[in-house]
Amino acid sequence: MGRRRNDGGTTAVLDRPGDEPVEAVAPRRRGVLSSVWVLLVIAIAAGLLLLLVFPTRAWLSQRSAIDGNERKLELLQAENERLEDKVDGLSTPEEIERVARAQYNLVKPGERPFAVLPEPAAAPLPDEWPYGLIKQMIAARGGADVVADPTAPAPPTPGSSAAPG
Numbered sequence: 102m103g104r105r106r107n108d109g110g111t112t113a114v115l116d117r118p119g120d121e122p123v124e125a126v127a128p129r130r131r132g133v134l135s136s137v138w139v140l141l142v143i144a145i146a147a148g149l150l151l152l153l154v155f156p157t158r159a160w161l162s163q164r165s166a167i168d169g170n171e172r173k174l175e176l177l178q179a180e181n182e183r184l185e186d187k188v189d190g191l192s193t194p195e196e197i198e199r200v201a202r203a204q205y206n207l208v209k210p211g212e213r214p215f216a217v218l219p220e221p222a223a224a225p226l227p228d229e230w231p232y233g234l235i236k237q238m239i240a241a242r243g244g245a246d247v248v249a250d251p252t253a254p255a256p257p258t259p260g261s262s263a264a265p266g
Contacts, residue, residue: 190196201207208214226232 191200206214206216226236228236
């Protein structure tokens with residue numbers, strides 16, 4: 102190695118006589134330079150994070166939203182096709198007549214409309230005369246759907262002399 106020369110605050114190393122002095126970096130300056138490099142690396146990493154990671158996340162979430170909306174669109178298009186087929190079917194005179202008869206109880210001129218009503222539900226009959234006799238007649242014919250009052254006494258038969266006295 103060569104000689105050392107001190108020019109105030111820096112130390113210069115001379116490799117050969119006549120060469121320009123090469124300055125050796127002081128340890129304090131080396132710490133400042135390394136912290137600048139660390140800050141520069143952190144800034145680059147943060148920039149890469151902002152430029153690559155966040156937009157990629159947003160792009161992926163948008164892509165999944167697009168896929169979901171495309172599925173909804175396919176379902177709506179299928180429903181529209183079904184409804185268009187129904188509209189086409191409702192345009193025929195036969196279908197119009199069927200819907201008019203079924204939903205609106207309409208009839209052609211000269212036809213007589215009638216309605217078949219459901220059988221009314223059986224109501225419990227009281228036990229006074231003549232309802233006790235009617236219950237016996239219904240039960241004898243097999244109609245067990247008339248409900249008798251279980252707390253009432255048995256009705257008198259027509260030939261009995263159980264009159265109040």
